[in-house]
Amino acid sequence: MSAISPPPWRYRERGEIYDAQRNRPIIYCAAWTQGSEADANGALVAAAPDLQSALRDLVARIDLIMTSASTRSSQLLIESSAELIAARAALARSEGACEADKLGA
Secondary structure, eight states: OOEEEEEEEOETTTTEETTTTTTTTEOTTTTTOOOOOHHHHHHHHHHHHHHHEEEEEEHHHHHHHHHSSHHHHHHHHHHTTTTHHHHHHEEEEEOOOGGGGGGTT
């Protein structure tokens, strides 16, 4: 997967997400309707790079904690937690590692 447009991203009305650093549009979503649902969808998409970065940092911190856990059972408990598994899966999807999420798959 190639690099994304650099954050921050911002949402404008009518389904437009733009690169705030360069002030240029990067995503148009014509299917979005007007109103609070469209605004919420736009805000979520615009936050995606920041969410990805925060999740990546959190997983790295947990990995560091696991390596210093006092017992192997503590490491396994952390490593096998549903939340950490979900976080790793979400990161993989955000980085294009999930073939099923690609169009046409």
